[in-house]
Amino acid sequence: MSNLISELKRRNVFKVAVGYSILGWVVLQVADVVVPVLELPEWTLKFVLFVGLLGFPFALFFAWAYELTPDGLKRDDEVSTEESITSETGKKINYAITALLVVAIGFLLWERQTPDNGTNDTVVAQQELDAATASETTTSIAVMPFVNMSADPDQEYFSDGISEEILNVLAQVPKLHVTSRSSAFTFKNSNLKLSEIAKQLQVSNILEGSIRKSGNRIRITAQLIEAETDKHLWSETFDRELDDIFAIQDEISHAIVLALKDKLNLGKNYDVRATTSINLEAHNEYLRGRHFLDKREKESLTKALSYFENSIGIEPLYASAWAGKAWTLFYLSEYQYGDLPIKVANDRALFAVNKAIELDDQHPEAYAIRGLITGEASDYDKSIELNPNLAVAYMWSALRNDKTISQSIELIEKAYELDPLSTVVASNYATTLSAAGEIQKAWQILNQIESLDPDGALTISTKYYLYSRAGEFGKSVYYRRVFLEKYPDDALEQARLANRLNALGLLDEAIYHVEKSNYVPLKYLIQNNVEYFITQVRQQYPMADDDVAGLLMRGRAELLDGNLEQAIKFYSLAECFAYCKGYW
Structure with missing residues (x-):
């Protein structure tokens, strides 16, 4: 048995097995990346795995039965002991295994940096943690979109607008954390309990209300609720002429601040800038x-x-x-x-x-x-x-x-x-x-x-x-x-x-x-026609002062042509203009 193991080692069978296994793993990872890019069938990966497994015994057989010599591949029994270079071949296999291990480890490190998308439980846990650590949660409020109770559903823009105007006034109050409109309005027409909405928005108070508009008359009902206890801190109904809409907004906002006065510890310094009266049609x-x-x-x-x-x-x-x-x-x-x-x-x-x-x-x-x-x-x-x-x-x-x-x-x-x-x-x-x-x-x-x-x-x-x-x-x-x-x-x-x-x-x-x-x-650069790429970019983008991609291409063209100073100039401009390409 010991003689068999010694012979397997001499003929590098173990090393071939290790090298083949690592190479197979690397090939599978590459295939995992390339298959979706090339839009190949889903069974392609299984086929690659099947071929790899099928080839494994053949690799071991050839490692045992044949030897790679300077004159090519020969049967092992045709190579004398003096001519055998299995030790040199073994060193080369060692180098190959080392290189493959470096590639494999590098890939694993990349994989570790990118966890699975996970589940929404992770996000919920993160939100709960954020809510637990958020500062001054008792001074926080979300303004829900006021419900349009008018006969005309097209008046919804008006009720939304009033909600936002009240939010904007409250947002100016020092120490009061006011959730932004886009988050608060996510729950428009939602059937969730206020306590659940408050939890997701990480606030302790909710302002909700309704608006009924008829002709030149308007009725606004608003109520401030402590989300955890469902306690009504304040509520009121306003019946007014539409001409007074800006005064109503200010009145509601100031009433809310007064209701939260003790929590905010504002004393008498809780006033906010009044809304400017504007032509109602313009508004x-x-x-x-x-x-x-x-x-x-x-x-x-x-x-x-x-x-x-x-x-x-x-x-x-x-x-x-x-x-x-x-x-x-x-x-x-x-x-x-x-x-x-x-x-x-x-x-x-x-x-x-x-x-x-x-x-x-x-x-x-x-x-x-x-x-x-x-x-x-x-x-x-x-x-x-x-x-x-x-x-x-x-x-x-x-x-x-x-x-x-x-x-x-x-x-x-x-x-x-x-x-x-x-x-x-x-x-x-x-x-x-x-x-x-x-x-x-x-x-x-x-x-x-x-x-x-x-x-x-x-x-x-x-x-x-x-x-x-x-x-x-x-x-x-x-x-x-x-x-x-x-x-x-x-x-x-x-x-x-x-x-x-x-x-x-x-x-x-x-x-x-x-x-x-x-x-x-860019087509010419992809085709490796660098000279024509440079010429075309300079013609198409002589200044490129209002185009991020044009600036980047111009910078690349100048760099390829050896004009480092010009390349830096265009890349710097691109960086400045790229600021405007966010997803705000």
């Missing part, structure tokens, strides 16, 4: 605009812009309408949800938001929007100073390219605390965590996004980003394809997918996606 148009702005789709944004312009036409001094117009124009750029050239969209948006600030220099949302357009940190600081509960101000500030990763996380966590059910905030939170190396937490946040909007653009785009960060390029490509099936007109994503496919060696498909984008010169 109605503004509320309609906000209703469509929140949908974040090209068609609805076009309607929103029309309503904001109508509002401005009726009341040219209405700062909120100008701010809404600016926000909508920014969203209508080709790098967001519309097709306006980014420079045109930003210039028009900047004019509108500057007008809003000129009319009302204490408008927190206007400063946040101007910060979004220009990237100026001081605008975000001013916005947060005026409204410490404005989640988007924290989020947009977190995405500035001059922030350290720790600063970005601190800001985005604050936005998430204020707006825990916003898919936009959650998506940016997940990608920021991923960039910081907090992969597991990023996947927990992704689970939440998926539970809120399983097939939404943000869910899909966050998935392909996280898979890409984790090195699972096959899955990243798969979800980019899914995204582009839904949004085939996204030229920048077409180009990004082309780059990834090119890196994976799928040249034909890469060229197909380049031709579906606006960035055709």
Whole structure:
């Protein structure tokens, strides 16, 4: 028996077995990545495994019966002891095994960085932990969308608008944590108990109400409830003429602050800035605009812009309408949800938001929007100073390219605390965590996004980003394809997918996606025609000062041509403009 084992060792049979096993495992992992990319049948992986298992005994047989010599493969009994080089072959096999082990260990480390998507239980546990550790939970409130009790269902925009206006007034109160509109409105028409809603929103108080509008008369019923005990802290009914709507909003807001006065420990310093009286028709148009702005789709944004312009036409001094117009124009750029050239969209948006600030220099949302357009940190600081509960101000500030990763996380966590059910905030939170190396937490946040909007653009785009960060390029490509099936007109994503496919060696498909984008010169780079790529990029993008992808291609062209200074210039500009390509 010992002689057999010695002979097996001499003929490297054990080493071949080990090497074959490791190689087979690596091949299976590669196949797991490549099979979905190539859209091969599901049985392909099983076939690869079957072939691998079938080949194992043949590998052992050839290792036993044959020897690899300088003259080629010979039967073992044809090679004399003096001619045998099995020891040298064994060393080479050792090197191969070592290399395969390095590859396998590297892959395992990648795998460990990307846990399974998990279940919603993980997210619930995280939310419970956040709720337990949230500071000053007794000073927190969520304003639910007021129920439209009017005979006309089209008046829903009005009841939503009143709810938001009250929320905005409350958000200015120091020490009062007010959940953002997007999270609170997630529970519109929900049958969940208030205690469950409060738990998910991580607040201790809920304001709910209803609105009945008839002609020029309005009845608003509002009640403030302590969620844990279901105790009514305050309730009142307001019967007014519509001309007094702004006074009613202020009256309700101040009554709520008074009801929470002892909890807030505000003493007499609890006043908030009163709402400015505006022409009622202009305000109605503004509320309609906000209703469509929140949908974040090209068609609805076009309607929103029309309503904001109508509002401005009726009341040219209405700062909120100008701010809404600016926000909508920014969203209508080709790098967001519309097709306006980014420079045109930003210039028009900047004019509108500057007008809003000129009319009302204490408008927190206007400063946040101007910060979004220009990237100026001081605008975000001013916005947060005026409204410490404005989640988007924290989020947009977190995405500035001059922030350290720790600063970005601190800001985005604050936005998430204020707006825990916003898919936009959650998506940016997940990608920021991923960039910081907090992969597991990023996947927990992704689970939440998926539970809120399983097939939404943000869910899909966050998935392909996280898979890409984790090195699972096959899955990243798969979800980019899914995204582009839904949004085939996204030229920048077409180009990004082309780059990834090119890196994976799928040249034909890469060229197909380049031709579906606006960035055709990439085709020549993929085809390794570098000189023509450089020429075409310089012709098509002489300045590229309003196009992130154009700036990136111009930077790459200059780098390939050895113009380092110019390459740095264009890459730096691209970094600045890339700030505008977030998913806000």
